[in-house]
Amino acid sequence: MNLTARPATDPLTLYRYRDGLYAVDLLTALIVGFDFFTWLGDRAVGEGEIADHFGFARRPLDVALTLLAANGLIVRSSDGVRATDLAQEHLSTSSGWCLTPYYASLHDRPIARDYMEVLRTGKPAGWSGDKSSGDWHTAMEDEGFARKFTSAMDCRGRYLAQALAKGLDLQGRTRVLDIGGGSGIYACSLVAQNEGLQGCVLEQAPVDRVCSKLVAERGFADRVSIVTGNMFDGMPTDCDVHLFSNVLHDWDEAEALVLMQKSAAALPAGGLLVIHDAFINQHKDGPLHVAEYSCLLMHSTQGKCYSTTEYSAMMRECGLEPGAYADTVVGRGFLVAKKP
Numbered sequence: 470m471n472l473t474a475r476p477a478t479d480p481l482t483l484y485r486y487r488d489g490l491y492a493v494d495l496l497t498a499l500i501v502g503f504d505f506f507t508w509l510g511d512r513a514v515g516e517g518e519i520a521d522h523f524g525f526a527r528r529p530l531d532v533a534l535t536l537l538a539a540n541g542l543i544v545r546s547s548d549g550v551r552a553t554d555l556a557q558e559h560l561s562t563s564s565g566w567c568l569t570p571y572y573a574s575l576h577d578r579p580i581a582r583d584y585m586e587v588l589r590t591g592k593p594a595g596w597s598g599d600k601s602s603g604d605w606h607t608a609m610e611d612e613g614f615a616r617k618f619t620s621a622m623d624c625r626g627r628y629l630a631q632a633l634a635k636g637l638d639l640q641g642r643t644r645v646l647d648i649g650g651g652s653g654i655y656a657c658s659l660v661a662q663n664e665g666l667q668g669c670v671l672e673q674a675p676v677d678r679v680c681s682k683l684v685a686e687r688g689f690a691d692r693v694s695i696v697t698g699n700m701f702d703g704m705p706t707d708c709d710v711h712l713f714s715n716v717l718h719d720w721d722e723a724e725a726l727v728l729m730q731k732s733a734a735a736l737p738a739g740g741l742l743v744i745h746d747a748f749i750n751q752h753k754d755g756p757l758h759v760a761e762y763s764c765l766l767m768h769s770t771q772g773k774c775y776s777t778t779e780y781s782a783m784m785r786e787c788g789l790e791p792g793a794y795a796d797t798v799v800g801r802g803f804l805v806a807k808k809p
Contacts, residue, residue: 470687472661475631484625484799488747489761491580491768492536498584499533500569501576506542506552506560513549526591528721531753532767532774533588538754539761545753583768593769619651619679622715626654630714632797633745634662637805639710642741646671646708648700648732649716653684655745656693659712668693669708671700700728704735711736714745717780718763719770726783733787736808742789745803749776758800780804 499505503523520530534550537543542556552561559568575581583594639645639659644667647656656668670693672680677697684693696705701724704711711732717725732742747759753776763774781791781804789806796802 470627472627472631472658472687473634476628480628481799485758485761488765488800489758491765492761493575494578494580495533495536495584495764495768496540497572497575497578497581498588499537500560500572502581502585503588504562504569506556507562509543509550509552509556510561510563511552511557513546513551515549519550524589526589528591528771528773529584529588529767532760532763535749535753536760536764539757539759580768587768593767593771595769619676623652623654623683626652626658626714629745629798629801630655630658631662632801633714633803634658636795636797637743637803639663639666639741642666642710644669644708645710645712646705646735647712647714648704648728650712650714651676651680653680653687653689653693653695655712655714657684657687657689660689660692666692669705670695671698671704673697673699700731704731706735706737708735709737709739710741710743712743712745714743717744717772718746718766718774719772721771722775722779722783724771725775726786729783729787729789733789733808738808740808742784742806742808743803744780744805745797745801747774747800748780748794748802748804749774751776751778756800762800777804781806 508522516530516534519525520527534543534545538545542553542560544551544553558564558566561567562569587594633655645656645659647653647668647670650656650670650672653670656670660666660668670680670684672695674697677695681695684690684695713728717728720728736742747762749759749763750756759774767773777794784791784806789808792805792807794802794804
């Protein structure tokens with residue numbers, strides 16, 4: 470497959486259907502399971518008070534409020550969270566126009582029921598609602614699941630990776646480390662786009678074996694190597710570019726910061742850190758499709774979609790200098806930082 474070519478048509482709608490699949494279940498849990506808007510009423514309430522009243526954990530509460538804000542149902546400000554006129558009229562049981570009974574028929578959907586627990590515990594549910602599989606991180610230790618999931622991310626990456634490779638300036642760079650790189654599609658696409666660039670994929674077993682096979686099948690075995698290891702244990706020090714592509718969003722903020730610190734320590738002076746992901750905006754009220762995707766991540770992993778502001782703050786804490794954010798395709802983009 471030509472890793473420098475793009476498809477002739479735009480698959481945006483297809484991506485958004487899949488990425489936003491769980492958003493209606495989270496909304497249903499808030500409306501029906503917790504009667505959130507009846508309690509909120511027309512007052513401004515701090516996020517801490519919301520957490521205390523409902524017993525919500527910090528990470529899922531943030532994802533829920535971002536979804537509500539992106540849908541125009543709340544406004545987040547320094548005064549707190551306030552329901553919009555739309556929400557007060559149609560989602561509070563004190564209104565004659567309340568739609569809660571209409572949503573009640575969805576409340577027994579498995580994912581909606583999962584959210585009742587995830588919101589309170591902060592712990593991810595089983596992948597695709599299958600509690601026997603454990604969360605995504607546990608499921609990836611199973612070779613069958615790992616192969617299936619890596620294949621899914623590889624088919625997505627064939628499109629996303631080329632857009633990243635075309636938008637990211639790697640002139641003068643020599644070696645890119647694709648951290649938690651799955652199938653190696655991003656490392657392969659970056660070296661295909663940049664003559665002279667070498668690649669390295671850091672992955673743990675059993676994904677490392679899947680990656681090695683796919684890299685060889687693409688014809689990049691001479692330019693992309695595979696290093697087996699756990700990214701939390703440290704990273705190779707011979708790469709002047711580090712890439713986290715759709716990796717940090719699988720982890721809570723503390724773990725994401727640790728990974729970024731590991732990267733900053735391994736990068737040489739002048740090295741480049743690249744985060745490629747779906748980003749929430751700095752006001753945390755959109756874009757809607759990213760807020761919806763964050764619901765899926767919050768349900769099944771320990772993470773969420775982070776805002777550009779949150780990532781930039783982590784970068785600074787690691788001693789890195791954040792650069793500008795740039796869009797690519799289907800609601801994705803990248804943020805870079807340099808090591809002084």
